[in-house]
Amino acid sequence: LAKTTQPISMDSYEGQEVNITCSHNNIATNDYITWYQQFPSQGPRFIIQGYKTKVTNEVASLFIPADRKSSTLSLPRVSLSDTAVYYCLVAPMDSSYKLIFGSGTRLLVRP
């Protein structure tokens, strides 16, 4: 499974756009990129998933360049409630592969 690297922590202020970049240099052809959000003492929650170019949903956008060696999770106009840990995962769509969660990026949104 492809290894991912993301910043340990990030700070932002309410109303700002936050971009969290994940590096996955050895991503395989059949790998998808998935992001999860985890609040303290809760299980992670699926945010967004993509294979290439751009994916957008009601929560976030995911930008994936042509070489797919990195991806960027974009959170528009963050609020205090977006303070959480964000995990970037790379794995084939087949769920027989075990998901591996790194330490994630701790996002702190300040007033």
Added chain:
Amino acid sequence: DGGITQSPKYLFRKEGQNVTLSCEQNLNHDAMYWYRQDPGQGLRLIYYSQIVNDFQKGDIAEGYSVSREKKESFPLTVTSAQKNPTAFYLCASSPYRDTNYGYTFGSGTRLTVV
């Protein structure tokens, strides 16, 4: 509403005791998973099961056991052989071969050895 229910939310164990954590899902998902999370760390896979009556060891299976007698249930037993069981335990499920919406996680059980 469909989802995953973990119980209890908090659990205290004495040294040398076995304890069982419950995980039930009504999502009709085929695959289920158990993860362990230590403070400030990511999730580590303990066991996973893709179908009933079958399960596989994850990265840190020593000191743990599971069963999968029913599709909707995947209990985890923390045995006395687990030397450092204090942690946050998370159960998850997913449709087999269709993870378009990722894994669904429960709200976790926090186990403390006293």
